[in-house]
Amino acid sequence: MSQAAITIIVLVIFLAILLLISNFASKENAATPSDFFLANRGLGTIVMTMTTGASYFSTWTLLGAIGSHYRDGVWFAAFAAWAVVHALFIWLFGSRIWYLGRKHNFITPGDMMEKYFKSPGLRLLFAIVGIVGLVPYMLIQITGGAFALNSLTDNEIPYWVGVMIMGAFVGIIVTLSGGRGAAWSDTFMGFFFGTVLVLITVIFVSRSGGFEAFNSLQATAPDILVNKGNFWGIAETALGLGFGFWIMPHMWQKFYSAKSPMILAKTSIITPFWNSWLMALSALFIGMLAHTPGLVPGLTTETSDRIIPLFFSSYAPLFGSVVVAAVIAAGISTVNSALLSSASLLVNDLVVRFMKKDVSLAKTTFIAKATVLFMTLLIIVISFIPAAQGFLVPVAALGYGIVLQLVPAALGPLYWQRGTKMGAIASIIVGEATLTLIYLFGSPLPLGPATSGLFLGLLTFVIVSLATQDQDDTVKSEFHDDLKKVYFPESIEEDYSIEKKGVGPVGNETTI
Amino acid sequence: MRKLHALLIGLFFVCYALTFLPNFGIFNNLDFVGFLPQSLAWVLLLNAINTVIIFIVYFKFFKPFSERASKEFENLEEGEGVK
Numbered sequence: 001m002s003q004a005a006i007t008i009i010v011l012v013i014f015l016a017i018l019l020l021i022s023n024f025a026s027k028e029n030a031a032t033p034s035d036f037f038l039a040n041r042g043l044g045t046i047v048m049t050m051t052t053g054a055s056y057f058s059t060w061t062l063l064g065a066i067g068s069h070y071r072d073g074v075w076f077a078a079f080a081a082w083a084v085v086h087a088l089f090i091w092l093f094g095s096r097i098w099y100l101g102r103k104h105n106f107i108t109p110g111d112m113m114e115k116y117f118k119s120p121g122l123r124l125l126f127a128i129v130g131i132v133g134l135v136p137y138m139l140i141q142i143t144g145g146a147f148a149l150n151s152l153t154d155n156e157i158p159y160w161v162g163v164m165i166m167g168a169f170v171g172i173i174v175t176l177s178g179g180r181g182a183a184w185s186d187t188f189m190g191f192f193f194g195t196v197l198v199l200i201t202v203i204f205v206s207r208s209g210g211f212e213a214f215n216s217l218q219a220t221a222p223d224i225l226v227n228k229g230n231f232w233g234i235a236e237t238a239l240g241l242g243f244g245f246w247i248m249p250h251m252w253q254k255f256y257s258a259k260s261p262m263i264l265a266k267t268s269i270i271t272p273f274w275n276s277w278l279m280a281l282s283a284l285f286i287g288m289l290a291h292t293p294g295l296v297p298g299l300t301t302e303t304s305d306r307i308i309p310l311f312f313s314s315y316a317p318l319f320g321s322v323v324v325a326a327v328i329a330a331g332i333s334t335v336n337s338a339l340l341s342s343a344s345l346l347v348n349d350l351v352v353r354f355m356k357k358d359v360s361l362a363k364t365t366f367i368a369k370a371t372v373l374f375m376t377l378l379i380i381v382i383s384f385i386p387a388a389q390g391f392l393v394p395v396a397a398l399g400y401g402i403v404l405q406l407v408p409a410a411l412g413p414l415y416w417q418r419g420t421k422m423g424a425i426a427s428i429i430v431g432e433a434t435l436t437l438i439y440l441f442g443s444p445l446p447l448g449p450a451t452s453g454l455f456l457g458l459l460t461f462v463i464v465s466l467a468t469q470d471q472d473d474t475v476k477s478e479f480h481d482d483l484k485k486v487y488f489p490e491s492i493e494e495d496y497s498i499e500k501k502g503v504g505p506v507g508n509e510t511t512i
Numbered sequence: 513m514r515k516l517h518a519l520l521i522g523l524f525f526v527c528y529a530l531t532f533l534p535n536f537g538i539f540n541n542l543d544f545v546g547f548l549p550q551s552l553a554w555v556l557l558l559n560a561i562n563t564v565i566i567f568i569v570y571f572k573f574f575k576p577f578s579e580r581a582s583k584e585f586e587n588l589e590e591g592e593g594v595k
Contacts, residue, residue, distance in 0.1 A: 074534070077555045081531040084559050087566045088524055091574050099581055211547040218542070225549040226542055227534035234535065261578035269570045272563040284552075486580050488514050 003317045004156035010321040018185050022173050025181035043183055043257045045266045051183040052254050053274050054190035056245055058334035059144025061283055062327045064393040067305035069287025073224025078234045082242035083276035090268040093246040094255040096414045098264055101256040109252045110349040116413040116479055117421040125428050127349035130249035131342045133403035138338045140395045141331035142166045142383045148327045151309035152320050163383050171376040174336045175369045182336040189329035196326035201282040208292040221291035236448030240400030248403050250341035343371035401450030405431030408461035417480045423465030431457030524565045527558045
């Protein structure tokens with residue numbers, strides 16, 4: 001039996017399992033946006049941990065990060081470091097997003113922005129930037145999976161067929177299942193690709209000389225054992241992929257979906273082990289050890305994003321099919337959340353908010369499903385553009401970089417009460433304009449487009465906020481008073497006692 | 513409590529910032545610490561410290577916050593109902 005036939009059989013079995021899970025999950029579905037997009041805010045610890053991890057990690061991890069480690073060696077170890085930061089971000093940002101989301105029944109990030117700043121324009125900006133930023137991210141899941149299929153089967157499954165297979169998988173699963181099905185299948189897929197990744201790491205380490213594996217590379221690839229410098233290069237990726245863990249709309253909405261804050265708390269202590277010690281380090285070991293002579297036949301820099309399929313196509317084609325299914329699992333588990341999120345932004349923040357306010361809940365869910373199918377089709381079309389088929393990490397970083405420019409404005413409701421509507425709008429415009437200009441024309445400074453945009457956006461947010469004043473601060477005060485009360489109740493008492501002593505009212509401009 | 517919180521968060525980000533020292537040539541020799549290249553061993557050491565900080569934050573702040581927030585919503589549901 002040919003490799004292509006074996007691979008297709010494995011994929012069909014895999015799809016059947018996913019459909020079973022999605023079908024089972026969808027039995028509990030109610031026709032409400034909160035249920036369809038946020039699994040009715042009912043995710044438990046295991047599902048929450050797996051769905052946040054699986055939605056973040058994708059083909060860029062199983063293929064792209066491994067390729068980056070092959071090309072850049074320990075320089076890309078920054079990935080393992082920023083993956084630990086994710087755990088702290090769950091506390092610093094995720095818990096606040098959950099709290100405010102639960103309190104005010106928010107479904108999208110735009111819901112929070114409009115209510116807090118009293119600005120429909122900010123809702124619109126968050127929705128548009130979110131959707132645009134998700135496109136490159138969804139794209140690499142499709143292209144990465146298609147390339148993996150192509151490499152494993154030695155071109156028997158052409159790229160275009162791979163794209164169609166990925167598109168069909170994703171479209172069917174997401175349309176059927178909604179947020180709950182996505183979270184449940186993420187859990188299955190997360191365990192699946194996590195286990196496969198550990199297995200591959202063990203195979204690579206043992207085939208490269210065990211504990212002597214890195215030592216042996218001194219003779220063949222000494223360059224990858226030292227950091228090549230280029231701080232601003234890695235800072236650009238680290239900022240996007242680090243902050244992306246909470247600012248990307250599909251991740252933000254994961255925080256809304258948690259059943260209770262304790263679920264998030266438990267997720268935060270599992271995250272360093274899952275995100276960094278397991279996922280990031282496995283990618284590091286596999287990528288760097290791929291330099292071991294003869295380990296991955298036919299490997300070149302150009303094909304370095306396909307190390308795993310290349311390896312298995314030479315040694316164990318049958319297991320290779322399972323591995324490619326794992327790569328596809330990683331892609332689907334990300335793209336399903338991203339698709340759901342972009343559908344919710346389009347439906348909730350654009351259609352329902354600005355066009356059809358009186359639309360029924362069932363109709364809203366129907367429009368969301370139609371949007372998922374439309375977005376899947378759009379991604380499939382874009383994946384045939386040659387520019388969309390580059391290295392996976394840079395394309396992913398572009399998507400993250402676009403959404404990164406929302407960070408300053410998001411700091412308003414989460415931390416900085418002095419931030420104003422004008423400051424928030426200006427920061428997004430300046431951030432995105434800077435990113436676009438530097439991306440197209442370059443910059444005399446070493447900072448990358450996303451980093452430059454974020455710095456200038458932050459500066460704009462602070463300056464414009466200090467220079468302007470919002471007319472009505474009631475909602476803002478309510479948000480920050482609530483946060484202060486629940487995060488640091490003892491500080492309320494301290495403020496009260498200071499006030500009583502006659503020092504005057506204590507400002508609550510930040511809730512750190 | 514807020515000071516301890518700020519201190520822990522500050523320490524965490526200092527450790528994270530220090531993971532970039534090899535980018536500036538510090539802890540970046542072609543030497544080995546055990547079976548790991550020096551710069552990688554440095555990053556992993558700091559990651560280990562930050563993992564410990566995550567646990568401290570969990571017990572000192574995240575868990576108590578979760579209990580307070582859960583109680584608040586329980587009270588709301590029992591009373592006037594969640595908005």
